[in-house]
Amino acid sequence: MANPDAVFIGVDVGGTKVAAGLVNSAGEISHHTRVPMPANDSPGALAAVISAIDLVGKATDENHRRESLISAIGICAPGPLNPHTGVIVNPPNLPAWRNFPLAAEITKVYKLPVHIDNDGNAAALAEALWGAGRGYRNVFCTTIGTGIGTGIVCNRRIYHGRTGAAGEGGHTTIDYRGPRCGCGKLGCIEAHAAGPYIARRAAERIRAGERSVILDYAEGCPDRITSEMVGRAYLAGDPLAKQVLEQTAEYLTIWIGNIIDLLEPDVIIVGGGAGAMLQPFFQQIHNRLPTWCINSQCQEIPLVPAHYGADAGIAGGAALCEVTTSANL
Ligand SMILES: [Zn+2]
Incomplete structure (x- = not known):
């Protein structure tokens, strides 16, 4: 079973915005945040993802002991991407990123496991674990x-x-x-x-x-x-x-x-x-x-x-962490 206290940061990377939130192991989302995404500027796009994660982390710090709680970061991003290596290949609506190692870059900053998949897959996993597909x-x-x-x-x-x-x-x-x-x-x-x-x-x-x-x-x-x-x-x-x-x-x-x-x-x-x-x-x-x-x-x-509406990407990112965490325990 997954650790019931584990929380994840779920990140939804889109062509115009990055949304993020804290997601518990029941799939409940809190501390929503949203920042604009400069889709044509590679360092700017990475900075946007980091800033969204930081905002969620900061909000979490104020309420909990973050370091003991957040166990992984899950990112859902536009495809095509490689979910095994965490490399963004060449998404049409994120032209700044061509073969961009997003998972490695985020791991470098936060020293946490980072999981990545495309929006469709991540949303499906969130629904299967916590939403309309539960059971x-x-x-x-x-x-x-x-x-x-x-x-x-x-x-x-x-x-x-x-x-x-x-x-x-x-x-x-x-x-x-x-x-x-x-x-x-x-x-x-x-x-x-x-x-x-x-x-x-x-x-x-x-x-x-x-x-x-x-x-x-x-x-x-x-x-x-x-x-x-x-x-x-x-x-x-x-x-x-x-x-x-x-x-x-x-x-x-x-x-x-x-x-x-x-x-x-x-x-x-x-x-x-x-x-x-x-x-x-x-x-x-x-x-x-x-x-x-x-x-x-x-x-x-x-x-x-579906159970998740506009939050499907945040929940999806977190769901990638949940299955990995469960499998490891
Ligand atoms: Zn088509």
Whole structure:
């Protein structure tokens, strides 16, 4: 069992900000902090991560004896990265870091174990340990926001594949004639169901002359349409918004059907901003699953909202420490 007094610093490194917090072995977060991330400046980016960790450490000092409590630092960062070596490879939204040994740099400063993984994997582990996947053995978790991240956790372990690059489920193609994804491939689920693509489909229909309250939210300019506006319009009873989200749910059903046929997880967890917006369509996905899945028991697999919202990265970073600490004891 893990030390019940152990606490970790969980760090969420993004393209525009670094968030950090203190996380106990029950997955509860305190001492949140947030600093801007200079994504184009390598020393500045490292300094931002250190400053976020320092702020959490300082807040902890005021309440506890930090040195006896904090046992590790866990960082979730944009991929691609190597979770075994802690090297950030070449993330598109952190251009300052190319083959950057982030774990080694942070270890040098704090003399603590440092664990690193990408956002999708780390969020999935946090959900499996402390969130909506608690009590399940095989967990599939997806975060639907500006992109689609995924993570596969079996028996409290992230499935990493051969080199650590597994779990990129957001870039599996569901239609090879579909739209071009940011990754370069055609028809990834991300290019159908992530926030910007939901907004794009609504904008295309409005440009073609369909009427919707979404255009009012965007002050008459289809270029300004966001997925949040589509969600708001749906809640206001807008028929076009409803159709766009129903179509998104159908794309997700095709994708989840594939995932169940491949992995047959014990639970499927959906997080992220667009994921939360799609919650009213979970029942539709459940009902339509048998059309897109050969698993005769596919409807027995719970499809549930994530426990962690905006804090998923902080919890995810800490979860990387929790499994390592537990394994060592
Ligand atoms: Zn893609």
